[in-house]
Amino acid sequence: MSFFKKLRDRMFRSSDKIGEGLEALVADEGGAGDAAPAVAPSAPAAPEAGAGKPGLLGRIFGGGGAEEPRRLVDDAMLESLEEVLIQADMGVETAVRVTANIAEGRFGKRISTRELKAALAAEVARIMEPVARPLPIYPKRPQVVLVVGVNGSGKTTTIGKLASQFKAAGKSVVIAAGDTFRAAAVEQLQVWGQRAGVPVLTAAEGSDPASLAFDALTQAQAQGADLLLIDTAGRLQNRQDLMEELAKIVRVIRKVDATAPHNTLLVLDATTGQNAISQVDIFRKIADVTGLVMTKLDGTAKGGVLVALADRFGLPIHAIGVGEQIDDLAPFDPEDFAKALVGQE
Numbered sequence: 001m002s003f004f005k006k007l008r009d010r011m012f013r014s015s016d017k018i019g020e021g022l023e024a025l026v027a028d029e030g031g032a033g034d035a036a037p038a039v040a041p042s043a044p045a046a047p048e049a050g051a052g053k054p055g056l057l058g059r060i061f062g063g064g065g066a067e068e069p070r071r072l073v074d075d076a077m078l079e080s081l082e083e084v085l086i087q088a089d090m091g092v093e094t095a096v097r098v099t100a101n102i103a104e105g106r107f108g109k110r111i112s113t114r115e116l117k118a119a120l121a122a123e124v125a126r127i128m129e130p131v132a133r134p135l136p137i138y139p140k141r142p143q144v145v146l147v148v149g150v151n152g153s154g155k156t157t158t159i160g161k162l163a164s165q166f167k168a169a170g171k172s173v174v175i176a177a178g179d180t181f182r183a184a185a186v187e188q189l190q191v192w193g194q195r196a197g198v199p200v201l202t203a204a205e206g207s208d209p210a211s212l213a214f215d216a217l218t219q220a221q222a223q224g225a226d227l228l229l230i231d232t233a234g235r236l237q238n239r240q241d242l243m244e245e246l247a248k249i250v251r252v253i254r255k256v257d258a259t260a261p262h263n264t265l266l267v268l269d270a271t272t273g274q275n276a277i278s279q280v281d282i283f284r285k286i287a288d289v290t291g292l293v294m295t296k297l298d299g300t301a302k303g304g305v306l307v308a309l310a311d312r313f314g315l316p317i318h319a320i321g322v323g324e325q326i327d328d329l330a331p332f333d334p335e336d337f338a339k340a341l342v343g344q345e
Contacts, residue, residue: 070110078103088304088341089273094311098123121338124307128334133316135162135263135291142174142220142228144253144260148246148287149267150234150279154295154321156185158267159229160192161321161329167196171226175200176216178209178249179233189231209233209245210252217256230261236282243286250287265318267293268309273302280313293329295321303341 071077078099085095102119111119137143145162149155156179163173175193177200179185186202193200201219203212213230220228232249235242253260266289268276276294283289292315297303310317317332338344 070112071116072110073103073106073108078107085304089302089308090304091274091277091308091312094127094308097311098127098307117342117344121335121342121344124338124341125334127307128310128317128332128337131310131314131317132332132334133291133318134331135265135318138262140259140262142217142225143262144217144228144230144257145263145265146230146232146246146249146261146287147265147267148232148234148283148289150236150269151179151182151185153234153267153269153272153279155179155234155267156188156231157192157324158265158293158295158319158321158329159231160189160196161326162319163192163198163227163229164196164326165329166227167198172224173198173227173229174216174220174223174225176213176228176230177202178212178216178231180205180207180209180212181233181235185231210248213249214252214256217253217260221256236279239282239286246287264288264290265293266291266315267295270294270297270303270305273305274308276305277308277312280309280315284313289315291316291318293317293319293321294332295329298322298328303337306337307341 081102082095082099085098086092090098098120101123102116106119135145147155147159159175163175166173173196175189175198177186177189180203183205186200186205189200190202192198199219201212201216203209209232216230217228230249230253232246233242250261264287266280266283266287268279270276272279280289280292292309294306294317297306297320306317306320309315319329320332320337321329
């Protein structure tokens with residue numbers, strides 16, 4: 001199965017509640033006193049081969065039905081579209097901007113479901129294109145990648161998947177289980193390490209993560225490893241402690257390599273919706289975040305937050321995840337994401 005098919009099939013699979021609201025919105029719009037169509041609705045379109053379940057935003061446009069009526073682009077329709085985008089956690093500012101761009105050149109005209117979905121997908125892809133960048137690989141050995149994020153964001157699993165993928169690509173990888181306060185995180189990394197044949201350095205529960213990071217970097221250098229992935233704690237209930245802990249990790253590893261860390265990845269859970277924006281704000285202050293990974297897009301109706309993040313922060317989006325398997329984490333593709341978001345084939 002291609003990653004796009006996974007993305008399309010799994011994205012928003014739990015969006016029934018919002019989907020019901022969108023369906024009601026469509027019904028209201030159809031009976032809201034709109035004048036009779038200036039042109040007859042287009043003939044029913046033949047279903048495409050392999051058509052899947054329409055995406056969250058696709059439902060407002062009737063993407064799952066046989067008919068594709070042509071609808072007038074007017075103020076009422078655009079206001080409804082803004083509401084749908086906001087419900088998908090695209091954020092008010094981004095939703096207004098996207099809607100205005102779609103209206104340009106189309107206001108007062110009637111467009112089909114298919115045309116409107118294509119216009120929305122194109123606009124989303126345009127926003128996402130500048131930030132779609134794979135994790136850069138540098139000639140520096142070992143390349144130190146510090147991974148941050150709140151507990152439960154999928155940070156530990158992401159590290160395991162990245163380690164396995166880089167190992168499969170012929171890279172030598174070392175993992176440092178730096179979230180020394182959560183035994184479950186350490187055990188999870190050890191499982192991934194065993195699967196991939198990647199060493200996982202651990203320390204006693206509650207011990208100093210900076211000391212572990214120092215030892216891990218020293219060992220990675222001695223082994224000539226290509227990559228060192230360092231897990232970190234994500235206890236935002238006490239931001240000052242977390243800030244000091246991350247700052248200490250950076251200070252200590254820079255005693256070994258003055259240029260480290262070479263990447264600081266922030267892992268975000270898509271199911272948190274708009275909370276992801278506040279997390280980016282916080283972690284940019286705590287750590288020098290260089291790129292994002294978005295997980296759990298298979299379990300949310302709020303994938304639009306990724307568009308809001310791109311529009312607001314412009315940070316590189318390196319990868320997205322739609323499941324628990326190793327190949328369920330893949331480089332971010334803006335066109336595939338946009339198509340999945342609106343339910344396009």
